Amino acid sequence: MNDMRAVERDVDTNDLKITARGVDVFYGDTHAIKDVDVDIVDNTVTAFIGPSGCGKSTFLRCLNRMNDTIDVARVEGSIMLDGEDIYDPKVDPVQLRAKVGMVFQKPNPFPKSIYDNVAYGPRIHGLAKDKAALDEIVEKSLRRAALWDEAKDRLDQPGTGLSGGQQQRLCIARAVATNPEVLLMDEPCSALDPIATAQIEELIDELRSRYSVVIVTHSMQQAARVSQKTAFFHLGELVEFGETGHIFTNPSDPRTESYITGRIG
Numbered sequence: 389m390n391d392m393r394a395v396e397r398d399v400d401t402n403d404l405k406i407t408a409r410g411v412d413v414f415y416g417d418t419h420a421i422k423d424v425d426v427d428i429v430d431n432t433v434t435a436f437i438g439p440s441g442c443g444k445s446t447f448l449r450c451l452n453r454m455n456d457t458i459d460v461a462r463v464e465g466s467i468m469l470d471g472e473d474i475y476d477p478k479v480d481p482v483q484l485r486a487k488v489g490m491v492f493q494k495p496n497p498f499p500k501s502i503y504d505n506v507a508y509g510p511r512i513h514g515l516a517k518d519k520a521a522l523d524e525i526v527e528k529s530l531r532r533a534a535l536w537d538e539a540k541d542r543l544d545q546p547g548t549g550l551s552g553g554q555q556q557r558l559c560i561a562r563a564v565a566t567n568p569e570v571l572l573m574d575e576p577c578s579a580l581d582p583i584a585t586a587q588i589e590e591l592i593d594e595l596r597s598r599y600s601v602v603i604v605t606h607s608m609q610q611a612a613r614v615s616q617k618t619a620f621f622h623l624g625e626l627v628e629f630g631e632t633g634h635i636f637t638n639p640s641d642p643r644t645e646s647y648i649t650g651r652i653g
């Protein structure tokens with residue numbers, strides 16, 4: 389392993405939720421992720437930053453095997469969740485994605501009611517024994533996503549009828565409804581206005597008390613506001629990874645400094 393790599397060594401290994409080691413991703417002949425090591429710490433927000441095309445989304449998708457759905461993608465290396473290899477053939481990717489939930493750039497509610505959007509995961513995973521239990525999960529998830537007050541009187545109306553920011557919170561409610569342990573968010577605020585963005589950022593900070601959150605963002609301000617750890621990617625490599633405050637005030641690598649000061653990207 390490359391000693392220059394700034395994987396944090398000072399955390400108690402009990403706090404490690406995900407450990408990725410020597411991860412490579414190929415799309416056909418394109419080598420999109422090159423020998424990346426990352427530790428995701430529990431109850432922590434980790435930001436992935438870097439110029440467009442550097443591999444942030446590709447690496448994020450490795451963490452819940454979403455790259456499985458891309459025919460030409462090939463993932464190598466090891467990714468452990470709570471010490472278990474998520475690429476083991478025994479692991480069911482659908483179960484894995486309930487544990488490692490994902491929120492995308494563009495809010496993508498199902499063409500169903502608000503209630504059914506949130507109830508979808510719990511139903512397919514058999515998490516509720518009856519209607520009352522399902523109602524409870526739906527309410528709890530919408531509350532956790534800070535959408536309950538706006539949605540409680542219109543649960544039977546289509547999720548697509550909500551505003552963009554509300555739709556994104558609905559997608560967060562849908563993701564938390566299956567009791568995930570990790571939430572992956574790929575530029576979750578890029579389609580939102582500043583007020584909705586501020587709401588989602590506040591929510592991310594609250595979600596951290598229960599989950600590990602990994603967020604891809606193009607906004608350095610957002611990374612600085614919401615995350616405790618930051619990983620800077622460049623051309624498929626993980627250039628630098630460490631405490632967010634440190635990365636933004638005293639980066640070790642000139643490429644990180646160029647990016648955060650706006651010279652590359």
Ligand SMILES: Nc1ncnc2c1ncn2[C@@H]1O[C@H](COP(=O)(O)OP(=O)(O)OP(=O)(O)O)[C@@H](O)[C@H]1O
Pocket residue numbers: 415418420438439440441442443444445446447458460
């Ligand atoms: N489905 C795919 N098929 C082939 N190549 C892909 C695919 N998805 C991504 N790539 C390539 O992999 C590299 C990394 O892309 P990725 O989408 O991970 O970057 P990113 O850092 O998320 O960029 P952005 O900030 O623009 O979202 C790029 O060269 C991209 O063209």
Ligand SMILES: [Mg+2]
Pocket residue numbers: 444445446574604
């Ligand atoms: Mg991306």
